[in-house]
Amino acid sequence: MSIQLKNFLADDELNKNQLLALIELAINIKNNPADYSQVLAGKSVAMIFEKPSLRTHVSFDMGINKLGGHALYLGQQNGKLGERERVSDYAKNLSRFSDAIVARVFSHDSIQGLAEHASVPVINALCDIYHPCQALADFVTLTELFTKDKVADLSKVKLAYIGDGNNVSNSLMIMAAILGVDFTLVTPVGYEAETSIIEKTQALAKASGAKLNITSDINNIGVQDVIYTDTWISMGDEDASKKAAVLAHFAPYQVNHALMENTEASVVMHCQPAHLEEEITTELFDSDMAVVFQQAENRMWAQNAVLVSLFT
Numbered sequence: 568m569s570i571q572l573k574n575f576l577a578d579d580e581l582n583k584n585q586l587l588a589l590i591e592l593a594i595n596i597k598n599n600p601a602d603y604s605q606v607l608a609g610k611s612v613a614m615i616f617e618k619p620s621l622r623t624h625v626s627f628d629m630g631i632n633k634l635g636g637h638a639l640y641l642g643q644q645n646g647k648l649g650e651r652e653r654v655s656d657y658a659k660n661l662s663r664f665s666d667a668i669v670a671r672v673f674s675h676d677s678i679q680g681l682a683e684h685a686s687v688p689v690i691n692a693l694c695d696i697y698h699p700c701q702a703l704a705d706f707v708t709l710t711e712l713f714t715k716d717k718v719a720d721l722s723k724v725k726l727a728y729i730g731d732g733n734n735v736s737n738s739l740m741i742m743a744a745i746l747g748v749d750f751t752l753v754t755p756v757g758y759e760a761e762t763s764i765i766e767k768t769q770a771l772a773k774a775s776g777a778k779l780n781i782t783s784d785i786n787n788i789g790v791q792d793v794i795y796t797d798t799w800i801s802m803g804d805e806d807a808s809k810k811a812a813v814l815a816h817f818a819p820y821q822v823n824h825a826l827m828e829n830t831e832a833s834v835v836m837h838c839q840p841a842h843l844e845e846e847i848t849t850e851l852f853d854s855d856m857a858v859v860f861q862q863a864e865n866r867m868w869a870q871n872a873v874l875v876s877l878f879t
C-alpha cells in the first residue's frame with residue numbers, strides 16, 4: 568500500500584483516504600509488529616528537539632528501533648535552530664547522514680524551512696501551530712474505542728476539545744474535519760484558535776460533512792462522546808508573572824466529573840503532560856474514563872505508520 572507521503576508536516580496536507588490508511592496501518596503495525604521489524608533496517612533518523620519531550624522522544628526512539636532503524640537525539644547542544652546555523656544548513660547537513668528528520672520546534676517556519684531544504688522526509692513532532700503526530704495517534708485511539716463488530720465509524724463520534732486554542736487543538740480539529748467527525752471547540756475569550764486555522768477547518772468540515780461548533784461559552788458544549796483537554800500554558804508560552812491570571816481565566820473550563828456528567832461523555836483524552844487540578848482533575852485523570860496511556864502508546868504506532876509509509 569502506498570500512502571504517498573513526502574513529509575508529515577501539517578494535518579491539512581493529508582486527505583481523508585490517506586488519514587484512514589495511516590490509521591489502519593498503525594493498528595496493523597500494533598497488532599503485527601514483527602511484520603514491520605526490518606522496514607527501517609540500515610536507516611537512521613535524526614531527531615531535533617528544541618523543546619522538552621517525554622512521549623515524543625521515547626515513542627520515536629523506541630518506535631524506530633522496532634522498525635529496525637536507528638534514531639539519534641539532537642537536543643539543544645547545537646543551539647536554537649537558525650541561530651548557530653541557518654535552518655537550511657541544518658537540513659542540508661542532516662540530509663547527508665540521515666534518512667529522515669523528526670523535529671520539535673518553536674516555529675512552524677522552521678519545519679517548513681527544514682522540509683524545503685532537506686533531501687530526506689521531515690516529520691513535524693510539534694511546533695507552535697500543529698501537533699499532527701498527536702492527532703493521528705488520537706484518531707487511532709478513537710478508532711480502537713469506537714469499533715463495533717469490526718466496523719469503525721468515526722462519523723458517529725462527537726468530540727469536544729475544551730481549553731487553550733493551541734497546536735494540539737488545531738491538529739485535532741483539522742483532522743476531525745477531514746475525517747468527518749463532529750467537533751466542538753470551547754476556548755476562553757482571548758485564547759481562541761487563529762482565524763486562518765478556523766477558516767481552513769470550516770472549509771474541510773463543509774467538504775466532509777462534519778458539524779463544527781466553535782464557542783467560548785462552556786454551557787454551549789452540548790452532548791458529547793469524548794472530551795479532550797490539554798495544558799492551559801504551552802511550552803514557550805510560560806510567563807510566571809501571568810500564571811495566576813491565566814489559571815483564574817481558565818478555571819471555568821476545567822474538565823472534571825461534573826462536566827463529563829453534563830455532556831454525557833464517557834471518554835476523556837489528554838495528550839499529556841497533564842497539569843492536575845488545572846485543566847483536568849486528578850480524580851478524572853485517574854478514572855476509567857481516561858484513555859491517556861492508550862493515547863500515549865498509540866503515538867508510537869501512529870508515528871511508525873508515518874515512517875513505514877515514507878519508506879515503502
Ligand code: NVA
Binds near residue numbers: 693733798800
Ligand atoms: N500544547 C502543548 C502540548 C504538549 C505535548 C505544548 O505545546 O506545550
